[in-house]
Amino acid sequence: MKTYKIAIIGCGKVAHLHAKAIKNISNAKLTAVWNRQYKESVENFTVQFNAKFYDNIAIMIHENDIDLAIVCTPHPFHKDVAIEAARAGANVLVEKPLASTLEDCDAIINECKNAGVRLGVISQRRWYAPVQRIRQAIDAGKIGTPVLGTVNMLGWRDRAYYDSDPWRGTWDMEGGGVLVNQAPHQLDILLWYMGEIDEVYGIWSNLNHPYIEVEDTALAIIKFKNGGIGNIIVSNSQKPGIYGKVQIHGSNGASVGVQTDGGAMFIAGMSSVLEPPVNDLWTVPGEEEMLKDWVREDSELFERIDPTVYYIERQLEDFMQALDENREPLVTGTIGRKTVELFTAIYRSTRDHAPVKFPLKFENTVDMDGRLH
Numbered sequence: 001m002k003t004y005k006i007a008i009i010g011c012g013k014v015a016h017l018h019a020k021a022i023k024n025i026s027n028a029k030l031t032a033v034w035n036r037q038y039k040e041s042v043e044n045f046t047v048q049f050n051a052k053f054y055d056n057i058a059i060m061i062h063e064n065d066i067d068l069a070i071v072c073t074p075h076p077f078h079k080d081v082a083i084e085a086a087r088a089g090a091n092v093l094v095e096k097p098l099a100s101t102l103e104d105c106d107a108i109i110n111e112c113k114n115a116g117v118r119l120g121v122i123s124q125r126r127w128y129a130p131v132q133r134i135r136q137a138i139d140a141g142k143i144g145t146p147v148l149g150t151v152n153m154l155g156w157r158d159r160a161y162y163d164s165d166p167w168r169g170t171w172d173m174e175g176g177g178v179l180v181n182q183a184p185h186q187l188d189i190l191l192w193y194m195g196e197i198d199e200v201y202g203i204w205s206n207l208n209h210p211y212i213e214v215e216d217t218a219l220a221i222i223k224f225k226n227g228g229i230g231n232i233i234v235s236n237s238q239k240p241g242i243y244g245k246v247q248i249h250g251s252n253g254a255s256v257g258v259q260t261d262g263g264a265m266f267i268a269g270m271s272s273v274l275e276p277p278v279n280d281l282w283t284v285p286g287e288e289e290m291l292k293d294w295v296r297e298d299s300e301l302f303e304r305i306d307p308t309v310y311y312i313e314r315q316l317e318d319f320m321q322a323l324d325e326n327r328e329p330l331v332t333g334t335i336g337r338k339t340v341e342l343f344t345a346i347y348r349s350t351r352d353h354a355p356v357k358f359p360l361k362f363e364n365t366v367d368m369d370g371r372l373h
Contacts, residue, residue, distance in 0.1 A: 004320050005031045007066045007090070009057065009081045010073035011045045012165070014095055018070050019049045021312040028316065031064045034081070036073075057081060061088035068319070071095060074167040075175045079104035086115040093120045093319055096184040098336035100175025101369055102344055103362035105337040112333060120319050120329040121336030124311035125185045126192065127318075129298050130258040130279040134248060138193060142284045143250025149194040149222075149230040151186045153178075153244040153261070157236040162212055169212030171371055177214030179204065179343035183234040186260060187339045188331070189246045190232070196225040197338075201355040202346030207237045214371075220346050232346075247281055257281030276302030347371050 006022055008015050011033055022030045032052045035042045046053045054060035061069065069085035071078050071094040078099045082092050092112055098121045099105045112119040125131055138146060155178075167173035174181060191197070202220035209216045216237050222230035240263075247257030262275030276299045282291040315331070322329040345356040348363075351373035363369050 001027045002324065003027045003029055004067040004323070005029055005064055006068045006070060007032045007034065007060055007064065007085075008051070009034045009069055009071045009085065010077075011035045011042045012072060012074075015045065015070075015072040017308055017312055018072060018316075019045070019051075020306075020309045021316055023049070024309065024313055025316060025320075028320065031066060032060045034060055057084040058088040061085060061090045066090045067323070068093060074165075074173060075100040075180060076104070076173060079107050082108045082119075083111040086112045086117050086119075089115065089117065091118040091319075091323060093122065093316075094333075094336070095122045096188070096336070097121070097180060097340050097343075098333060099340060100180055101362065102337070102340055102360060103364075103369075105333070105340050106362065109333045109337065118319070118323060118329065119333035120315075120322075121331050121333060122312070122315060123185060123188045123331045123336070124315045125189060125260050125277070126330065127311045127314040128258070128260065128277040129301070130277050130294065131189055131246075131260065133279060133294065134193060134246075134256045134258055137256055137284060138248070138250075142287075143248065143254040143256060144252035145226065145228070145250060146194050146248050147228040147251045148249040149190050149224075149228065150247050151183070151190050151230075151232045151234065151245070152247075153183055153186050153234040154238040154242040155182060155236050155244070155261075156239045156241040157182075157209070157216070158239075159211060162209070169209070169214055171213050171368055174214060176343065176347070176371060177204075177206075177212065177216055177218075178234050178236045179215060179218050179346060182236060183218070183232075183343070184339045186234070186244050186246055187232070187342055188335075189258075189260070190230065191338050191342065193246070193248050194222075194224050194226070194228055194230055197222055197342065197345075197358045198225045199223040199355050199357050200342065200345040200349060202232075202349040204346060204350050207235070209236070218343075218346055220342075220349070222342075245280065254284045255281050256284065276307075344369055347373070 069090040204215040204218035217235040244261035347370035
């Protein structure tokens with residue numbers, strides 16, 4: 001079995017989760033790390049995970065024959081480091097979202113294609129058992145055709161959260177608010193279930209965080225190409241944080257759903273996952289009574305694992321297996337771009353007071369593609 005040499009690019013809070021996940025995988029080795037600056041926290045990171053520090057990505061990849069580079073920098077800085085890693089010959093796995101703009105997404109995708117390397121985007125909630133259970137039910141035709149999909153993610157971020165890193169809460173350093181940072185997991189799952197989008201009407205606002213530039217709340221109505229419709233409500237304005245839910249309703253009247261997050265919402269490096277991900281809705285004919293057993297099984301698994309690391313392990317294993325089998329990983333760069341396309345449409349729709357038709361291309365405008373409406 002091939003042992004994959006892995007480098008982490010960016011040593012912030014989420015990088016610790018990836019480093020722990022790598023440590024738990026027998027055929028993966030964290031070999032090197034890159035950070036823009038060498039400081040005490042970076043030194044502690046390299047010592048804790050026994051990895052060599054570099055301030056040059058290409059040199060790091062060439063000297064260590066790196067197979068995979070995991071990008072953990074703030075969102076607007078994904079593009080340059082991902083491209084540098086790809087050009088040096090490493091496969092690239094990027095923390096969600098792929099980037100904060102469509103322009104950056106397209107640049108990363110094109111450079112990885114030109115370099116002949118694989119590109120993936122972290123969306124580890126796809127590996128939750130209740131999330132996969134829904135995908136399997138859809139594939140098996142148990143709900144007919146998905147005709148209505150909803151995302152409800154009601155959470156909370158306080159001032160201490162935004163003060164914890166200088167890049168948080170700003171357009172140029174974070175690229176957006178709840179849509180860009182907290183919602184991508186649920187948006188990705190919705191798109192995985194419902195398919196391609198035809199049109200989006202959206203609106204965003206800052207309801208109770210006057211000390212940040214970006215949105216803390218957003219809503220959208222979606223028309224899918226399969227004829228289905230959808231609704232999104234995501235917010236960081238409900239104290240102390242309530243839940244994240246994705247629910248799908250089928251053409252035969254059956255419904256399935258998952259609560260991906262419960263209690264106070266998870267914050268990498270600042271909190272733990274409080275409640276297990278579980279199916280919270282299941283009306284598939286003949287399977288209604290199975291829900292309580294699944295909730296028990298998933299809750300028992302939750303108690304045995306570190307959920308902040310376990311599912312990243314599963315996605316890393318999928319990516320490495322994809323390299324072994326010369327296939328695409330489950331969550332490719334192109335798939336990751338779809339989430340960015342969706343939240344970009346919401347920004348543009350708010351700016352233009354009109355629905356936005358898909359597909360979207362980058363708009364070279366002075367308003368950050370609709371953010372500064």
